[in-house]
Amino acid sequence: xxxxxxxxxxxxxxxxxxxxxxxxxxxxxxxxxxxxxxxxxxxxxxxxxxxxxxxxxxxxxxxxxxxxxxxxxxxxxxxxxxxxxxxxxxxxxxxxxxxxxxxxxxxxxxxxxxxxxxxxxxxxxxxxxxxxxxxxxxxxxxxxxxxxxxxxxxxxxxxxxxxxxxxxxxxxxxxxxxxxxxxxxxxxxxxxxxxxxxxxxxxxxxxxxxxxxxxxxxxxxxxxxxxxxxxxxxxxxxxxxxxxxxxxxxxxxxxxxxxxxxxxxxxxxxxxxxxxxxxxxxxxxxxxxxxxxxxxxxxxxxxxxxxxxxx
Numbered sequence: 001x002x003x004x005x006x007x008x009x010x011x012x013x014x015x016x017x018x019x020x021x022x023x024x025x026x027x028x029x030x031x032x033x034x035x036x037x038x039x040x041x042x043x044x045x046x047x048x049x050x051x052x053x054x055x056x057x058x059x060x061x062x063x064x065x066x067x068x069x070x071x072x073x074x075x076x077x078x079x080x081x082x083x084x085x086x087x088x089x090x091x092x093x094x095x096x097x098x099x100x101x102x103x104x105x106x107x108x109x110x111x112x113x114x115x116x117x118x119x120x121x122x123x124x125x126x127x128x129x130x131x132x133x134x135x136x137x138x139x140x141x142x143x144x145x146x147x148x149x150x151x152x153x154x155x156x157x158x159x160x161x162x163x164x165x166x167x168x169x170x171x172x173x174x175x176x177x178x179x180x181x182x183x184x185x186x187x188x189x190x191x192x193x194x195x196x197x198x199x200x201x202x203x204x205x206x207x208x209x210x211x212x213x214x215x216x217x218x219x220x221x222x223x224x225x226x227x228x229x230x231x232x233x234x235x236x237x238x239x240x241x242x243x244x245x246x247x248x249x250x251x252x253x254x255x256x257x258x259x260x261x262x263x264x265x266x267x268x269x270x271x272x273x274x275x276x277x278x279x280x281x282x283x284x285x286x287x288x289x290x291x292x293x294x295x296x297x298x299x300x301x302x303x304x305x306x307x308x309x310x311x
Contacts, residue, residue: 013054015087018080020047021059025077028066100130102289107136107143107152110236111257112278116156119300120293129296131289139233141209143281153287156297158254159211160281168281169294172301176219176274177258177267179236181247187258190271194224200249201227202240208233212276216252219274236261254278 023033024044034041052059059073069077108117117135124131136152143155147166162168178191180199185191201220206213220227227250232240236251243249245264254276258267278301280294 013051015084017047017051017054018084020044021051021073021080022077022084024048024060024067025069025073028068030067101132102130102287103132103134104154104287104289104293105134105136105152106293107138107146107155107157109138109140109143109157111140111158111254112156113137114260115256116297116301120297123296123300124293127296129292131292133293139208140204140212147281147283150283152283154280154282154290154293156278156280158276158278159209159215160279161211162281165284166281167284167286168279171278171280171294171297173275174254174256174278175269176216176252176276177255177269178250179253179258179261179265179267180244180250182245182264182266184247185266185268187266187268189268190273191268192223192271193220196227196250197225199227199247200230200243202230202232202236202244202249202251204233205231215276219252219270223270223272 019037020033020039023036024030027033027036030041030044034044037044039047048059055076057072057076058070059076060067061070106117106120113135121133121135124133136146138146138152138155140157143157143160144163144166146152147155148163156171158174160168177187178185178193178196180196201217203213203216217229230240230243230249236244236253236257240249244251245262252270252274253261253267255269261267280297282290282294
């Protein structure tokens, strides 16, 4: 009999139809079954007809005296009750799993560690979200390798490249700022790059992240500046960073990073402005909690953009 019911599952019938079957068996009356379930009587009648067609048996004997279970209906009712009970357990277990804390390993590049990631962690904590985030700091250009190696479930950075084993989504578009010696720039006054002629561009090696590198160098040239390039693996925080402080070099960095940079430096947005994509990338299959972290990232980043536009 169980095999028969499993075979029927391949047909078109629903849990609601099983609930209608159970309610009608309890009440013996279409109107009372409809009232019990909060459905209309025509819906109850249609559901019983559809279920009988799917199972290819008559479940009830209808007469002027009332509605009673047929022999087949009486035999199938316990199995229907078992199915409904199992569906209820499935829903309860899914709800429990949804509330059970999980851990998401988040890889983030240096430009995001000091501002966006802390804001994300704070927001998740304030929401009491059932997600614990372990932060993995990676170099610019290393997000994809970190995910591919299994060291992280999710990454956030600029110009990420998904593979057949990962997916990506746009979180926001980040404004780029120029960063150099203290006192040389005013954050309220957009800077023209050609005014920095004679200063070197401090940036990571092109092999580390060629797309990102090419966009920033290309932006300089489009704005009338073809600077000498100093490559430093740590870029702003590397061994060559003294050249930013003494004003012989500049860097191009996301706005959030610029705001958190050393107080020995100054920054300003570009004129004309430059925006770069901020993206999330995650491994397949998707780890539990990743969706909530990505959604929160978007909300936090959107909140920052709104706050900045209101200043």
